[in-house]
Amino acid sequence: MEEIGFLGMGIMGKAMAVNLLRHGFKVTVWNRTLSKCDELKEHGASVGESPAAVVEKCKYTIGMLSDPAAALSVVFDKGGVLEQIGKGKGYIDMSTVDADTSSKIFEAITAKGGDFLEAPVSGSKKPAEDGQLVILAAGEKALYEEALPAFDVMGKKSFFLGQVGNGAKMKLVVNMIMGSMMNAFSEGLVLADKSGLNPQTLLDVLDLGAIANPMFKMKGPSMLKGNYTPAFPLKHQQKDMRLALALGDENAVSMPVAAASNEAFKKARTLGLGDLDFSAVHNTVKGNDQ
Numbered sequence: 001m002e003e004i005g006f007l008g009m010g011i012m013g014k015a016m017a018v019n020l021l022r023h024g025f026k027v028t029v030w031n032r033t034l035s036k037c038d039e040l041k042e043h044g045a046s047v048g049e050s051p052a053a054v055v056e057k058c059k060y061t062i063g064m065l066s067d068p069a070a071a072l073s074v075v076f077d078k079g080g081v082l083e084q085i086g087k088g089k090g091y092i093d094m095s096t097v098d099a100d101t102s103s104k105i106f107e108a109i110t111a112k113g114g115d116f117l118e119a120p121v122s123g124s125k126k127p128a129e130d131g132q133l134v135i136l137a138a139g140e141k142a143l144y145e146e147a148l149p150a151f152d153v154m155g156k157k158s159f160f161l162g163q164v165g166n167g168a169k170m171k172l173v174v175n176m177i178m179g180s181m182m183n184a185f186s187e188g189l190v191l192a193d194k195s196g197l198n199p200q201t202l203l204d205v206l207d208l209g210a211i212a213n214p215m216f217k218m219k220g221p222s223m224l225k226g227n228y229t230p231a232f233p234l235k236h237q238q239k240d241m242r243l244a245l246a247l248g249d250e251n252a253v254s255m256p257v258a259a260a261s262n263e264a265f266k267k268a269r270t271l272g273l274g275d276l277d278f279s280a281v282h283n284t285v286k287g288n289d290q
């Protein structure tokens with residue numbers, strides 16, 4: 001089996017790489033903070049000293065990085081992907097970024113003869129651990145087909161969406177909806193409580209009706225306990241709202257609900273909640289913001 005490279009051992013990258021290793025893939029990993037690779041070694045991974053070193057060794061390499069700046073840095077900076085990418089090698093960026101960022105990476109990689117695929121994912125830490133992600137791929141079809149055995153391990157369903165940019169846009173639309181839902185949910189929980197209702201009963205009612213969904217079901221009980229242990233960090237959700245609003249600007253789509261949600265996430269960030277789960281926006285609605 002060909003060796004797969006994996007750059008970025010954050011919440012998602014680590015879970016996805018461990019899952020690949022469990023399924024018998026050979027994986028070489030790299031992370032900016034190299035110590036985070038130690039745990040992966042215990043699962044059988046090799047460690048590369050730079051993105052370039054990983055790309056040199058592997059037929060294709062996956063990136064799972066925090067934001068556009070990180071995704072660009074890992075490709076373009078010294079020791080980056082571009083130094084070793086070339087004919088017969090592929091790079092798959094699974095980070096959530098905007099279409100412009102993805103296109104810049106695509107152009108640079110194809111200029112060197114390499115193949116590029118963007119493949120952001122829907123699903124969080126637990127689906128990543130369980131191989132239940134939804135993969136939103138776009139770009140080089142041959143690389144998509146080559147990576148399908150790995151996608152089938154990491155995800156429950158892969159979509160091929162055509163040209164580069166479509167995967168990024170689809171992911172931003174999905175997360176824009178999710179972020180707005182989280183704000184409406186938080187407001188509902190607080191409104192129920194402040195108006196003398198039992199918020200747990202609200203969860204039960206919601207779960208039986210037309211707006212029942214896995215996010216309310218999974219996050220609701222922890223939110224009521226004030227537990228915001230990060231699965232999807234709030235700073236990343238705010239980044240996604242920001243990028244989705246920019247996509248709305250480009251396409252002249254008015255999105256007042258998303259804009260208000262972005263403000264709520266920004267407020268939560270200024271209150272120091274950025275590294276907590278995105279459900280911590282509930283804490284700002286509760287008024288615990290002094």
Ligand SMILES: NC(=O)C1=CN([C@@H]2O[C@H](COP(=O)(O)OP(=O)(O)OC[C@H]3O[C@@H](n4cnc5c(N)ncnc54)[C@H](OP(=O)(O)O)[C@@H]3O)[C@@H](O)[C@H]2O)C=CC1
Nearest residue numbers: 008009010011012032033065066070095096124231232236
């Ligand atoms: N968590 C989730 O539920 C989901 C997240 N996503 C998306 O996946 C991506 C990763 O998310 P997640 O794993 O949660 O994020 P984390 O914050 O846990 O990890 C971010 C990763 O990016 C690296 N990084 C940050 N800045 C740089 C940089 N300048 N150069 C190199 N590496 C850098 C970090 O390295 P270091 O350890 O050194 O800081 C770390 O490996 C994001 O785009 C996110 O929006 C998508 C679906 C779900």
Ligand SMILES: O=CCCC(=O)O
Nearest residue numbers: 096122123124175232
């Ligand atoms: O980008 C993060 C998405 C989190 C999720 O789909 O649950």
